[in-house]
Amino acid sequence: MQRRHRLSRSRDFDAVYRHGRSVSTRFLTLYWFAREEGGEPRLGLSVPKKAVAGAVARNRIKRRLRELWRARLEALPPGRDYVLIVRPGLTEAAEERGAEWLGERVDEVLGKAAA
Numbered sequence: 118m119q120r121r122h123r124l125s126r127s128r129d130f131d132a133v134y135r136h137g138r139s140v141s142t143r144f145l146t147l148y149w150f151a152r153e154e155g156g157e158p159r160l161g162l163s164v165p166k167k168a169v170a171g172a173v174a175r176n177r178i179k180r181r182l183r184e185l186w187r188a189r190l191e192a193l194p195p196g197r198d199y200v201l202i203v204r205p206g207l208t209e210a211a212e213e214r215g216a217e218w219l220g221e222r223v224d225e226v227l228g229k230a231a232a
Contacts (some may be wrong), residue, residue, distance in 0.1 A: 122190065124161030124198055133161070133200045140229040144207040148200040155196035160186050160231045165204040178208050181216065193227075196227050201226070 124130060137150030162182060164175045182201060194201075201223075211219045 122157060122168050122187070124159050124200065129159075129198060130141065130161050130163075130200060133198050137198070137200075138230075140226060142203075142222065142226050142229065144222050146204060147227045147230050148202070148203040149230055150198050152196050152198055157195060158190060158193040158197050159203055159204070161198070161200040163200060168203050168205045169208045174208055177209065178203060181219060182209070182223070185216075185220050188220075189223070190226065 120136045124133070133148045133150040139146060139148045141147075145202075160216070162179050164179055165174070168176045169178055182203075187202070207222070211222075
């Protein structure tokens with residue numbers, strides 16, 4: 118995923134949390150916020166230590182989620198910032214069930230956000 122599609126500053130995350138809306142599923146929580154200046158959709162990932170123990174596992178799940186998100190960029194509305202938060206159990210379930218299952222979880226949370 119290219120850098121212009123990522124949230125990296127703390128104030129951007131704060132704006133999404135404070136002014137955005139959210140939906141949750143069993144394994145993911147998604148916050149989104151429409152930016153005034155428009156532009157391409159951006160994603161910020163939050164993988165808490167409480168949800169995924171170990172830096173290697175946290176970075177692995179972040180890489181997998183970024184790749185899944187990149188494949189869905191064309192379908193997302195422009196001018197929005199998103200923060201995707203991993204909840205406990207996702208990493209273990211994704212390891213057991215594979216990338217296709219993880220993609221379905223991302224589609225599930227995006228579908229709830231679009232409704």
